[in-house]
Every structure is written in structure tokens, then in C-alpha cells.
Amino acid sequence: MLGEFEYLLLTAAARLGEDAYGAAIREYVEKTAGRRCSIGALYTTLDRLESKGLVETWMGDATPERGGRAKRRVRVTAQGARSAADFYKAIVRVSRGVSWAAGRAGARP
Amino acid sequence: MNRMCWWLAERVSRALEPEEREAVRGDFAESGESGVRALAETLGLVARRQVLLWTDWRPWLALVGLLGPVGFLLSVRAFGLSLSLAIPLWASLHYGQGYPAMTMTEGILFWTADLILVPVFAWTAGLALLSLSRRTAWVHGTLFVLWCLYCNTRVAHYLLTQQFVFTLTFEALLFFCPVTFGVRRGLGSRFVGVRSAFLLLIATGSAIVILLVAVNHVLIRIAQSARAGVWLPNPLVGQSQFVPLAVMSWPLVYLAVAAVRARRTPALR
Numbered sequence: 001m002l003g004e005f006e007y008l009l010l011t012a013a014a015r016l017g018e019d020a021y022g023a024a025i026r027e028y029v030e031k032t033a034g035r036r037c038s039i040g041a042l043y044t045t046l047d048r049l050e051s052k053g054l055v056e057t058w059m060g061d062a063t064p065e066r067g068g069r070a071k072r073r074v075r076v077t078a079q080g081a082r083s084a085a086d087f088y089k090a091i092v093r094v095s096r097g098v099s100w101a102a103g104r105a106g107a108r109p
Numbered sequence: 110m111n112r113m114c115w116w117l118a119e120r121v122s123r124a125l126e127p128e129e130r131e132a133v134r135g136d137f138a139e140s141g142e143s144g145v146r147a148l149a150e151t152l153g154l155v156a157r158r159q160v161l162l163w164t165d166w167r168p169w170l171a172l173v174g175l176l177g178p179v180g181f182l183l184s185v186r187a188f189g190l191s192l193s194l195a196i197p198l199w200a201s202l203h204y205g206q207g208y209p210a211m212t213m214t215e216g217i218l219f220w221t222a223d224l225i226l227v228p229v230f231a232w233t234a235g236l237a238l239l240s241l242s243r244r245t246a247w248v249h250g251t252l253f254v255l256w257c258l259y260c261n262t263r264v265a266h267y268l269l270t271q272q273f274v275f276t277l278t279f280e281a282l283l284f285f286c287p288v289t290f291g292v293r294r295g296l297g298s299r300f301v302g303v304r305s306a307f308l309l310l311i312a313t314g315s316a317i318v319i320l321l322v323a324v325n326h327v328l329i330r331i332a333q334s335a336r337a338g339v340w341l342p343n344p345l346v347g348q349s350q351f352v353p354l355a356v357m358s359w360p361l362v363y364l365a366v367a368a369v370r371a372r373r374t375p376a377l378r
Contacts, residue, residue: 023136039133040153044161059128062135069135072128 002087008033009045010084013055013074021060021071046074054080114144118151125155162245171241175360176253179234182353184257187284190223195275218323222316228287229313230357235291237360240299240367303372306365313361317354
């Protein structure tokens with residue numbers, strides 16, 4: 001089972017697709033989840049996900065807007081997508097009938 | 110302030126692996142972070158990486174097996190040897206003669222043996238520290254220096270200032286310089302050559318035998334008659350030397366075993 005932050009990173013990476021790399025994932029998580037995402041948490045969690053085989057990372061090309069420095073690019077693997085889907089289903093199931101899930105997808109009328 | 114934080118962040122980021130450092134610096138440049146936040150974020154990442162490194166057994170072996178016992182025994186021995194060189198020098202400068210305790214032959218035996226052992230043990234301890242856990246070396250190095258300074262200050266208040274300065278000078282040459290050279294060597298390569306390892310083993314083995322044979326003879330003779338002679342024996346080393354010498358030898362044995370393994374398995378290099 002994934003942790004909450006691992007799920008956030010997997011989802012952000014999947015959503016960003018080809019544009020998934022360190023700074024972009026961090027910005028996406030901070031904007032959409034409304035929580036701070038430190039560089040330390042980001043890169044150590046990416047390492048953990050990679051060691052579990054849930055993402056692949058590699059160094060991309062250097063770009064001028066990054067001061068000529070390379071990006072650490074991220075791709076979600078098939079196993080990562082399955083794990084994220086399982087996590088999401090578990091969250092939806094466990095949330096059915098609770099007040100804060102009313103009116104949302106998966107909530108009981 | 111901002112520039113200083115950037116400078117510090119850049120310095121701190123050197124503790125990261127080159128690829129990660131590149132990615133992190135690029136992320137900061139792209140997102141336009143302030144120097145303070147970049148510094149805090151870099152410190153956070155380095156701290157997390159260090160914590161993760163300590164989940165492995167090697168840094169703990171370096172700490173508990175090398176830094177603690179070898180660091181303690183070696184710093185005491187090095188300080189004692191430096192003292193045994195500094196006090197006669199100081200005495201001859203002030204009184205025109207050395208401090209009588211050992212005969213010339215005994216002094217040369219002790220002196221030569223310790224002058225081989227202390228620098229070799231110091232060098233191998235520095236190299237073994239890097240060989241065991243390169244990325245935690247700065248933590249180990251800081252603890253090692255603090256530990257040695259603590260051991261020195263325990264003895265220092267028995268000495269006059271000039272005696273202490275003389276002693277520290279010898280200690281710097283015989284102990285701190287070889288440790289630093291060992292660490293620098295370890296930054297380049299974690300292994301020594303098989304031939305070098307065995308030469309060091311033979312040299313230290315011979316020096317240990319000389320010490321073990323000579324020590325009882327000298328201590329008995331000094332106890333019977335504390336007169337004619339030129340050097341003090343290492344004053345901080347007790348009569349039972351086998352166990353301390355064996356403990357201080359293990360980094361060298363480890364390096365010799367690693368050298369043989371590296372020769373058989375080139376992929377380890």
C-alpha cells in the first residue's frame with residue numbers, strides 16, 4: 001500500500017506525463033494539494049518509489065531557464081499506475097458514507 | 110544575506126551526489142527560489158540523505174568499530190608518543206639534557222616501533238573510514254577530531270604550555286597528517302594495492318613484535334633502576350599492549366582483505 005505523499009507524487013507525475021520532472025511535480029503538488037512539498041521529501045520519496053519499481057527516473061537535457069542544468073525526469077511504470085489505482089479505490093471505498101465525502105464521486109446519496 | 114545564503118546552499122549541496130545536485134540546483138533556478146529557502150531546502154535534503162545513509166550497517170561499523178575504539182586508542186598512543194618526544198626535547202632545551210628513563214638502545218627500539226605504528230595506523234584508519242562509508246565521512250571526521258581533542262585535553266592540563274605546544278606539533282606530524290593523507294587517499298580510491306597492503310602488514314607486524322618483546326624488558330628494568338638513559342617510554346601506554354595493538358590493526362587487516370578481494374573481483378574497484 002502506498003503512502004499519501006507517494007500517491008500524490010505518482011498522480012502528479014502521471015498527470016504531467018512527458019513534462020514530469022522534479023520542479024514541475026513539486027509545483028503541481030503545491031498548487032493542487034495546497035501543501036508544501038520540500039525538495040528533500042520530493043527526491044527521497046522519488047528514490048523510494050523508484051526502488052519499489054513504481055517510477056523510472058533519468059537525467060534529461062539541460063535547459064537555459066534552469067541555468068543550463070539538467071532535469072531529473074520521471075515516468076510512472078505500469079506497476080506504479082496499478083498501485084496508484086488500488087490506493088485511489090481504497091480511499092474511495094473507505095470514504096463512502098462519511099460527511100466530508102458527501103456529494104463527491106463514490107459517495108452514497 | 111541572499112547571496113550568502115545562495116553561497117551556503119551551493120556549499121551544502123556538495124554533500125549530494127553529482128546528478129542530484131545538478132537537478133536540485135536546476136529546480137531552484139527554474140522556480141526562482143530565494144536564497145534562504147534554497148538553503149533551507151538543501152539542508153533538508155542533505156539531512157534526509159544522511160539519515161537514510163545511517164540505515165545501512167557500514168556507517169555504524171565505522172562509528173562503533175573504528176571511530177570509537179581505534180580513534181581512542183590511537184589518539185592516546187599518538188599523544189603519548191608525541192609526549193615522549195616533546196618532553197626530552199623541552200628538557201634538553203631548558204636543562205641541557207634529556208629526561209633519563211631508557212637506555213639509547215631501548216629508546217631507539219621503542220621510538221622506531223612507535224614511529225612506524227602510529228603513522229601507519231593513522232593512515233589506515235583514515236582510509237578505512239572512507240572505504241567503509243564515504244558519504245558519512247564528514248560526520249565521522251568531525252566526531253573523530255572532537256574525540257581526539259577531548260582525549261588530548263584530558264591530558265593537557267598536566268603539561269606546561271610549551272610542553273603542550275611541542276607535543277601537539279609532534280602529534281600533528283605523526284597522527285593528524287597521516288589520518289588526513291589516508292582520508293585524501295580514500296577520496297580517490299577505496300582500495301590499496303595488494304603489495305602495499307602486505308608491505309604495511311609486514312612493517313606493522315615487525316614493529317608490534319619489537320614492542321611486545323621490548324616492553325616487558327624495559328618496564329622491568331626501569332622499575333629496578335630509573336637512571337641512565339635518554340627517552341621516556343610512551344607514558345600513556347600500559348604494560349598490556351597486545352589487545353590495543355590488535356584493535357588498532359584491524360583497519361589495516363580490513364584493507365588487506367579488501368585489496369585481495371578487489372584483485373580477484375575487478376568489478377569491486
